[in-house]
Amino acid sequence: MTGTHALLEVKNLHVTLTGDRRRRTVLHRVDLAIPAGAALGLVGESGSGKSLTARTVLGLLPQGARVEGEVRFDGRSLTAMAPAALRGIRSHEIAMVFQDPRAHINPVRTIGDFLTEGLVTTRGVRRAVAEARAAALLGEVGIADGARRLRQRPSELSGGLLQRVMIAAALLTEPRLLLADEPTTALDVTTQAEVMAIIDETRLQRGLAMLFITHDLALAAAVCDRIAVMYAGSVVEELPSGHLSDAEHPYTRALMASRPDLGGPGKKLTAIKGRPLSAFETGPGCAFAPRCPDARDTCTTQHPALLPAGSGQAACHFPHHPRAAAGAAERSTSDA
Amino acid sequence: MPEHTPGAILEATGLRKTFGDFTAVDDVSLTLTPGASLAVVGESGSGKTTTARMIAGLEQPTTGTILLAGRQPPGPRARTTERRRFAQHVQMVFQDPYTSLDRHQRIGDSITEVLALHTDLRGSARTARMTELLEQVGLNPQQAISRPRSLSGGQRQRAAIARALAVQPRLLVLDEAVAALDVSVQAQILTLLQDIRRQTQVAYLFITHDLGVVPHIADEIVVMRQGRVVDRGTTTEVLDRSQHPYTRALIDSVPRRGWKPRRRPATPT
Numbered sequence: 001m002t003g004t005h006a007l008l009e010v011k012n013l014h015v016t017l018t019g020d021r022r023r024r025t026v027l028h029r030v031d032l033a034i035p036a037g038a039a040l041g042l043v044g045e046s047g048s049g050k051s052l053t054a055r056t057v058l059g060l061l062p063q064g065a066r067v068e069g070e071v072r073f074d075g076r077s078l079t080a081m082a083p084a085a086l087r088g089i090r091s092h093e094i095a096m097v098f099q100d101p102r103a104h105i106n107p108v109r110t111i112g113d114f115l116t117e118g119l120v121t122t123r124g125v126r127r128a129v130a131e132a133r134a135a136a137l138l139g140e141v142g143i144a145d146g147a148r149r150l151r152q153r154p155s156e157l158s159g160g161l162l163q164r165v166m167i168a169a170a171l172l173t174e175p176r177l178l179l180a181d182e183p184t185t186a187l188d189v190t191t192q193a194e195v196m197a198i199i200d201e202t203r204l205q206r207g208l209a210m211l212f213i214t215h216d217l218a219l220a221a222a223v224c225d226r227i228a229v230m231y232a233g234s235v236v237e238e239l240p241s242g243h244l245s246d247a248e249h250p251y252t253r254a255l256m257a258s259r260p261d262l263g264g265p266g267k268k269l270t271a272i273k274g275r276p277l278s279a280f281e282t283g284p285g286c287a288f289a290p291r292c293p294d295a296r297d298t299c300t301t302q303h304p305a306l307l308p309a310g311s312g313q314a315a316c317h318f319p320h321h322p323r324a325a326a327g328a329a330e331r332s333t334s335d336a
Numbered sequence: 337m338p339e340h341t342p343g344a345i346l347e348a349t350g351l352r353k354t355f356g357d358f359t360a361v362d363d364v365s366l367t368l369t370p371g372a373s374l375a376v377v378g379e380s381g382s383g384k385t386t387t388a389r390m391i392a393g394l395e396q397p398t399t400g401t402i403l404l405a406g407r408q409p410p411g412p413r414a415r416t417t418e419r420r421r422f423a424q425h426v427q428m429v430f431q432d433p434y435t436s437l438d439r440h441q442r443i444g445d446s447i448t449e450v451l452a453l454h455t456d457l458r459g460s461a462r463t464a465r466m467t468e469l470l471e472q473v474g475l476n477p478q479q480a481i482s483r484p485r486s487l488s489g490g491q492r493q494r495a496a497i498a499r500a501l502a503v504q505p506r507l508l509v510l511d512e513a514v515a516a517l518d519v520s521v522q523a524q525i526l527t528l529l530q531d532i533r534r535q536t537q538v539a540y541l542f543i544t545h546d547l548g549v550v551p552h553i554a555d556e557i558v559v560m561r562q563g564r565v566v567d568r569g570t571t572t573e574v575l576d577r578s579q580h581p582y583t584r585a586l587i588d589s590v591p592r593r594g595w596k597p598r599r600r601p602a603t604p605t
């Protein structure tokens with residue numbers, strides 16, 4: 001399909017959940033757009049709402065969730081779609097890879113059963129054909145002895161190998177969008193580099209779009225075209241990956257400065273003070289104000305809207321370009 | 337009796353550990369002086385945890401010797417008083433703070449418990465020391481009544497560090513202590529550990545799979561692969577000048593500006 005719209009569009013998303021009897025806001029405002037074949041990194045600290053954003057896209061929120069705003073896939077509204085149609089999209093067009101593969105695979109069944117089941121039962125592909133396809137895909141994700149692996153069980157595979165199996169499973173349905181939620185967080189860095197290389201290569205070869213969720217800005221920047229930074233249930237900055245070093249939002253810059261690095265002995269690590277707020281704890285001002293080195297009075301009283309800034313958008317009253325002179329003009333907003 | 341270099345806090349020589357036919361650690365030697373920090377780096381399965389556990393006295397080496405401040409650790413059948421004395425030399429911090437914290441115990445109590453066992457402090461002096469420890473790791477003294485579950489991952493790790501510091505150990509063995517944390521929380525814990533080291537002269541054996549954190553925590557590096565030490569040197573030497581292909585591969589795995597993930601040339605997994 002062609003058109004001016006992105007493949008995935010998340011507009012003005014607001015989500016509340018009921019937990020401990022009270023209804024709580026978990027997403028304040030999330031806006032995202034991923035064109036076909038492009039990759040967006042959704043980055044933020046634990047609890048900022050990254051996983052819930054992905055779950056909203058898939059229509060997999062817990063019972064009692066209330067969703068405002070809209071999610072559109074290829075021009076169709078997922079939020080307004082009937083459950084059966086949504087299931088169709090989920091099994092054919094959008095695939096997901098999670099942080100903990102062991103939680104998403106049946107431990108007593110073989111890798112072969114896991115990979116071919118969908119093809120055989122819902123698509124009527126012959127078993128032998130499905131197995132050949134699965135083995136070929138395992139080869140694509142760097143597992144050479146695919147035929148042998150198909151007969152093994154999850155417990156016989158290391159975390160890194162199992163995650164590659166999950167990637168193969170995601171590719172099997174030939175989706176157009178891959179949602180990858182911290183797929184390498186549980187792996188060591190060498191395995192992470194390999195798994196990310198595999199995701200990156202197969203994605204580019206197939207023209208797959210991707211929403212890549214991580215707490216690591218440097219990792220997201222390496223495999224994504226653009227980055228959306230989340231804080232306390234809202235997207236606070238959105239920009240091209242290549243422009244991270246001149247981010248507009250103080251939070252994005254603080255995240256950059258707190259990334260351990262091999263930048264030589266002179267590179268100092270600057271931790272962000274305090275802890276991130278949960279979406280339900282935020283007051284009228286900017287959620288990052290209590291931890292922000294540049295916060296002024298306005299920041300604690302007025303909510304900043306996501307507005308064009310630099311090479312993207314930022315939700316900050318005093319966005320500033322680190323290379324530009326200090327004292328950028330205040331940006332007032334009407335929505336409190 | 338192995339030879340002791342005066343001033344050394346840890347001298348591990350020729351450590352070897354086998355499980356059945358499998359050699360997990362093979363001929364590993366490490367030394368540390370007070371206030372020093374040594375990183376042990378390698379992929380998962382390279383024998384880091386087994387090495388750490390032998391040094392912390394949780395595992396008996398198959399062969400090799402360990403001296404902590406010149407003394408051999410008590411064996412598994414040693415008297416309690418002897419093992420307690422050993423605890424004052426070395427403490428361990430794990431990736432999962434629940435390994436040392438009881439889920440149901442308030443964090444203040446879990447620190448006081450250690451103080452009761454290992455120090456002469458009683459009554460208000462003990463409470464004062466507990467408060468001081470919480471403050472030292474950046475927790476609010478009011479959080480003494482919190483249970484681990486109500487804390488964030490970073491706060492729980494701070495509590496585990498406070499508990500380990502309660503006995504004033506000369507050596508802290510940290511096994512992937514920041515691996516499960518967000519990068520932003522990692523930065524907080526690494527900064528905290530550096531401050532504590534400066535203030536107390538405690539030495540660190542810092543175990544990690546991530547070479548990226550090493551320049552922020554250690555002066556020296558030992559690189560392990562398949563149970564053996566394959567490379568070692570000061571942090572600057574290893575990071576800037578090592579020619580060892582395995583060390584280079586570990587360095588190349590660390591995400592940073594301009595980094596691209598790459599598949600490694602086929603190596604057996």
Ligand SMILES: Nc1ncnc2c1ncn2[C@@H]1O[C@H](COP(=O)(O)OP(=O)(O)O)[C@@H](O)[C@H]1O
Pocket residue numbers: 017018019026044045046047048049050051052053062278279
């Ligand atoms: N099933 C749920 N019920 C109630 N609250 C939840 C549920 N799942 C997540 N939350 C809350 O929503 C917030 C965002 O969670 P999540 O999207 O998982 O964050 P992230 O993936 O960025 O770490 C957190 O504060 C979390 O406690």
Ligand SMILES: Nc1ncnc2c1ncn2[C@@H]1O[C@H](COP(=O)(O)OP(=O)(O)O)[C@@H](O)[C@H]1O
Pocket residue numbers: 355358359360378379380381382383384385386387
């Ligand atoms: N108790 C044990 N019994 C058998 N094998 C073990 C035991 N502990 C560790 N191993 C093996 O020893 C090797 C090194 O493990 P470990 O020290 O945990 O490595 P690392 O901490 O570097 O990941 C691994 O192959 C592991 O499976």
Ligand SMILES: [Mg+2]
Pocket residue numbers: 050051052181
């Ligand atoms: Mg998550």
Ligand SMILES: [Mg+2]
Pocket residue numbers: 384385386512
């Ligand atoms: Mg280990």
